[in-house]
Amino acid sequence: MKRRHSWSWAAACALALLPAAAGSADDDGSPIFGVKLPVGYRDWRLISMAHEAGSLNDIRAVLGNDIAVQAFRDGTRPFPDGAVIARLAYAYVPSEENNAIFGQAQSFVPGAPTNVQLSVKDATRYADTGGWGYxxxxxxxxxxxxxxxxxxAPCHARAPAGDDFVFTHYTP
Amino acid sequence: MKRRHSWSWAAACALALLPAAAGSADDDGSPIFGVKLPVGYRDWRLISMAHEAGSLNDIRAVLGNDIAVQAFRDGTRPFPDGAVIARLAYAYVPSEENNAIFGQAQSFVPGAPTNVQLSVKDATRYADTGGWGYxxxxxxxxxxxxxxxxxxAPCHARAPAGDDFVFTHYTP
Structure with missing residues (x-):
């Protein structure tokens, strides 16, 4: 698939020398981007959810901080600096308890957490990766x-530029 | 399946004469229980999510007001009066956009909203239906x-009494 952007990884790597982009944690954050897990992200509001089948086979919630949620609701694109999107993924497992109650295999729920992925918008700091740090x-x-x-970033570059390289749409 | 409770529907129907249990809306709320849709429920925090396959075929988020979320996190059962759980369901649809990007049918997302269901805890008012109004x-x-x-209520009565007749478990 055609890359829409030619992003410089040398430039992106230099960003790792800068302070963390979001929140605080007792580690150094993500390589390249220096993104840390914000305190209280689990309290953020819901943007949407999804089931990713195939090799991922997870069920995921997408939460946003106030800046991100407001931008989703208002349709503001590109997202303002400071927007943070958190994708929380869990193993996609049948609910044996629910299925026993309902008498059929119909209910799939979150199992063990797999990982949390963050997208942090800073058009200046992350200019070489579409304005997003990960x-x-x-x-x-x-x-x-x-x-x-x-x-x-190469994966998110495949999302529409009009969506500011974000896959998730807001669920009302 | 054995009913764990013998709930009086005559008593439950009498509850419809009482004021609404939660929030405000420009209608009379639910029959029997008088439950109204609380203003701002879409801003509530995430409890969990699920995919219900079969005839429902929906993807759903379960949100809670502050009392409900705190009780879930603390493991407080039965839930305190004032706890409200909101289940927001949407058609379970493939994301044509995502699947085109990833080159395979793997992504399922919320489509059109189907309905929102509320569970409102008031052990006194809803004593005849396990302490919950719907x-x-x-x-x-x-x-x-x-x-x-x-x-x-008859359906929720099939959930474990130790879970206070709530199907959903908290997702960390």
């Missing part, structure tokens, strides 16, 4: 793989 | 079918 967290700790982080 | 809302308006409302 992070992935497992058990509250940033995944320290730079190779993993290098996959974020 | 309502279903379509397009922001209460479904006025008393027959539909009569199905709520």
């Amino acid at each position: 992070g992935q967290f497992e058990g509250g700790k940033a995944n320290r793989s730079a190779a993993l982080m290098e996959t974020c | 309502g279903q809302f379509e397009g922001g308006k209460a479904n006025r079918s008393a027959a539909l409302m009569e199905t709520c």
Whole structure:
């Protein structure tokens, strides 16, 4: 698929020397982007949810901080600086309890958490990656793989530019 | 399946004469229970989510007001009076946009809203239905079918008493 942007990873890597983009945590945040897990993100409002089948096979909630939720509701694109989107994914598992009650296999619920992914908007700091910095967290700790982080922006670059490279749409 | 409770519908129907249990709306709320859709419920925090397959075939978020979320997090059972749980369901549809980007049918997202169901805890007012009053809302308006409302409590009575007749578990 055609890349819409030619993003410089050398420039992006230089960003790792800057302070963390969001919140605080007792680690160094994500490689390349320096994104940390914001305190209280689990209290953020719901943007939407999804089931990703296939190899991921997860069920996920997408939450946003106030700036992100307001932008989704108002249709503001690109997102303002400070918008943070948190994607919380869990194993997609049948609810044996519900299925026993209802007498059929119909209910699928979140199992063990897999990871939390963050998208942090800062058009200046992250200019070389479409204005977004990324992070992935497992058990509250940033995944320290730079190779993993290098996959974020190229994938999001495949989302429509008119959506500011965000896959999720707001669910009313 | 054995009913754990012998709830009096005559008593429950009498509750319809009482004021609404939660929030405000420009209708009379649900039959039997008088539950109205609280203003701002879409801003409530996430309890969990699920995919219900089969004839429902929906994807749903379960949100809670502050009392409900605190009780879920603390494991407080039965839920305190004032706890309100909102289940927002949407058609379960493939994301054609995402699937085109990823090159395979893997992404399922919320489509059109189907309905919102509320569970309102008031151990005194709703003593005859396990302490819970119920309502279903379509397009922001209460479904006025008393027959539909009569199905709520018997179904929830099949959930474990130790869970206070609530199906949903908190997703961390």
